[in-house]
Amino acid sequence: MIGVILDLGPWSWIILGVVLIGLELAAPGVFLLWLGLAAVLTGLADAALDLSWQGSALLFALLAVGAVLLGRVLTRQRDEEAAAPAALNRRAHALIGREFTLETAIEGGSGRVRVDDSSWRVVGPDAPAGTRVRVVRADGAILVVERA
DSSP: OHHHHHHTTHHHHHHHHHHHHHHHHHSOOSSHHHHHHHHHHHHHHHHHHOOOHHHHHHHHHHHHHHHHHHHHHHHHHHHHHHTSOOSTTOHHHHTTTOEEEEEEEEETTEEEEEETTEEEEEESSOBOTTOEEEEEEEETTEEEEEEO
16 A cells, blocks of 8 residues: 555645645544645645655645744744634623713612613712713723713
8 A cells, every 4th residue: 555655646645735624624634734735735846756665754844844843834823813802701891981871870889780681780979860881900800980
């Protein structure tokens, strides 16, 4: 079996690359893609330069490391954007900066506002019901407000 693969020469690298890229499509992880690209490039270089099997293996190792590093650089920006704090499951933080009308007066530093279909507890300076307030901070499920 190994003899058949070695007899294919550069095609063995190209086939390996296509298989790795196909496996990436079947089980995405953005890692096999770069190894597949390195294998295809090794096959093309082997066809052009007629490399020995040792030279091909060394070239593949170098191209694999380079391709994985290149892939990391290319995907790092996307990963950093995805890591930015999202408002999903942090609904109170999504309300910071918005203005609402007090549903109940803030007395003793505590009151309530209506946000869409829910009522939120607010803390801030005393104010009568109907006063416009702005959310300045969120402490868990409690909104810290100031007069708007």
